Amino acid sequence: MSDKLVRAIASNGDIRIIAAITTELVNEGVKIHECAPTAAAALGRMLTAGTLMGAMLKSEKDSLTIQMSGGGEAKGVVVTAYPDASVKGYIGNPKVDLPANSKGKLDVGGAIGINGKVTVIKDMGLREPYVGQIPIYSGEVGDDLAYYFTVSEQTPSAVGLGVLVDTDLSIKAAGGFIIQMMPGANELAADLVTYRLQDMKSVTDYIVQGMSIEEILQFIFEDMDLKILDNMTPKYQCDCTRDKVERIFMSIGEKDLTEIYNENKTEELKCHFCNTRYEFTNEQIGEILKKSESDD
Ligand SMILES: [Zn+2]
Incomplete structure (x- = not known):
């Protein structure tokens, strides 16, 4: 059925x-x-x-x-x-x-x-x-x-x-x-x-x-x-998107983002609801950081 x-x-x-x-x-x-x-x-x-x-x-x-x-x-x-x-x-x-x-x-x-x-x-x-x-x-x-x-x-x-x-x-x-x-x-x-x-x-x-x-x-x-x-x-049905996950990532704040970026790290975030993994390369983290600075 x-x-x-x-x-x-x-x-x-x-x-x-x-x-x-x-x-x-x-x-x-x-x-x-x-x-x-x-x-x-x-x-x-x-x-x-x-x-x-x-x-x-x-x-x-x-x-x-x-x-x-x-x-x-x-x-x-x-x-x-x-x-x-x-x-x-x-x-x-x-x-x-x-x-x-x-x-x-x-x-x-x-x-x-x-x-x-x-x-x-x-x-x-x-x-x-x-x-x-x-x-x-x-x-x-x-x-x-x-x-x-x-x-x-x-x-x-x-x-x-x-x-x-x-x-x-x-x-x-x-x-x-x-x-x-x-x-x-x-x-x-x-x-x-x-x-x-x-x-x-x-x-x-x-x-x-x-x-x-x-x-x-x-x-x-x-x-x-x-x-x-x-x-x-x-x-x-999960409605997560890379954009939404990026916004959550940004919300950790410039200080932490800068630290991750400067340490040359990458980051992987997982959606709790569907387990989709979103990877952020160091270069992408740099771009997110720029965006977050220009938002101020
Ligand atoms: Zn999801």
């Missing part, structure tokens, strides 16, 4: 739904970062959450970043997503691999840790970005984001995220959903959704069975007037 993100409503618009199959995009991210299984599940859940929350942004120039740092061996996970459902991310320690948790699942909560915060940053082109922050509750990502929506955005939400890692470390299935109750929503509808979600297996179980994202939603929202509004193709 290829990757697909859908937006939908149910129960006469009382319920807002964003859901996606993200197997290919998670596989891409996990391959770039050469993740061990627990790291793959942690990064994959965050990438899935990112693409879902990115698709909730209103303007095409907006962007959204989710950071989770809980003091665990994962050493933090960061994803940045855009309204076109593209997403990029990285994990501090892609080699983190823990024994399965008590439910026999990859121990994402253990890898991320619970001594820290979830931070959601929305850049909406204003002078200051919107920043929402809550303490990490379980480190399992889905629960934490549900808590974030309820507390920080006052929108009661259910967040389901799943990543199934195959024995060859490729991604067998990945996907997730965000279900939100709109203000004044019918409480019976909310209760019904809660019961259905409790009964439900992991979203990856349905994806492995070959169910489409629409079929999974039909299953949750049976007899609840589900309406699919539109769909997009989520993807792993």
Whole structure:
């Protein structure tokens, strides 16, 4: 089943739904970062959450970043997503691999840790970005984001995220959903959704069975007037360029740049999100230095 993100409503618009199959995009991210299984599940859940929350942004120039740092061996996970459902991310320690948790699942909560915060940053082109922050509750990502929506955005939400890692470390299935109750929503509808979600297996179980994202939603929202509004193709995509990397390099300041130049050194900078390497020869560093001096 290829990757697909859908937006939908149910129960006469009382319920807002964003859901996606993200197997290919998670596989891409996990391959770039050469993740061990627990790291793959942690990064994959965050990438899935990112693409879902990115698709909730209103303007095409907006962007959204989710950071989770809980003091665990994962050493933090960061994803940045855009309204076109593209997403990029990285994990501090892609080699983190823990024994399965008590439910026999990859121990994402253990890898991320619970001594820290979830931070959601929305850049909406204003002078200051919107920043929402809550303490990490379980480190399992889905629960934490549900808590974030309820507390920080006052929108009661259910967040389901799943990543199934195959024995060859490729991604067998990945996907997730965000279900939100709109203000004044019918409480019976909310209760019904809660019961259905409790009964439900992991979203990856349905994806492995070959169910489409629409079929999974039909299953949750049976007899609840589900309406699919539109769909997009989520993807792993980095937007780094040599120009952007050069600007970051310049920001270390003239003093340090001069030192590197005078010592006849070259420099290699790596993009955290896609691992592309950008080399700067000594001659190029000299030119950057000239540019930075003329900027004063
Ligand atoms: Zn990049």
